Amino acid sequence: KNQVEQSPQSLIILEGKNCTLQCNYTVSPFSNLRWYKQDTGRGPVSLTIMTFSENTKSNGRYTATLDADTKQSSLHITASQLSDSASYICVVSAAGGSYIPTFGRGTSLIVHP
Amino acid sequence: NAGVTQTPKFQVLKTGQSMTLQCAQDMNHNSMYWYRQDPGMGLRLIYYSASEGTTDKGEVPNGYNVSRLNKREFSLRLESAAPSQTSVYFCASREGQGKTYEQYFGPGTRLTVT
Secondary structure (H helix, E strand, O other), X not given: OOOEEEEOOEEEEEOOOOEEEEEEEOOOOEEEXXXXXXXXXXXXXXXXXXXXXXXXXXEOOEEEEEEOOOOEEEEEEOOOOHHHOEEEEEEXXXXXXXXXXXEOOOEEEEEEO | OOXXXXXXXXXXXXOOOOEEEEEEEOOOOOEEEEEEEOOOOOOEEEEEEOOOOXXXXXXXXXXXXXXXXXXXXXXXXXOOXXXXXXXXXXXXXXXXXXXXXXXEEOOOEEEEEO
């Protein structure tokens, strides 16, 4: 069964600090991996997408990495801001067939001033 | 350009009541999706519509029906609501079924079934 596991479940950091969120997956055959940001009470918004051949992708202060051999991804947030407080969701889709992605449970990030 | 809109934003139902959640997108996307999000769980696909006129079951379709009314609108119906259907429901759309197309989500509908 396709699975996506994220860690940590929650994280509290001070404003201005960096942090790294982890994602491990067992989706096969792999097609692509996305990171989403979900603010409280809102729908998820895409941050990055990586295919098999890509091992890093940046979007402003967000940098995602992918190791397709070990089936791991990370999302690094640099110089955190209060507005980064949100849930970050890792989503992996398999190749072939219809687009039915597998969602992780998310990491809840709280940035304190 | 509103993106994906959902109505209502909040709803409280009694067990056994029925209701329809509405979703519309103005991006001319072919594919539309309904997900539910429960505390401590990832989003789970209920139904999807790869193109106008087609619908398919996702991971958790039991207790739900859908209608792809036209290219813009995709509704989700609960015929006889149960407390287990208390959740936040998200509608999403994509330009097509290709793997790298972006998926855009609506703001969600919070449903409580008592």
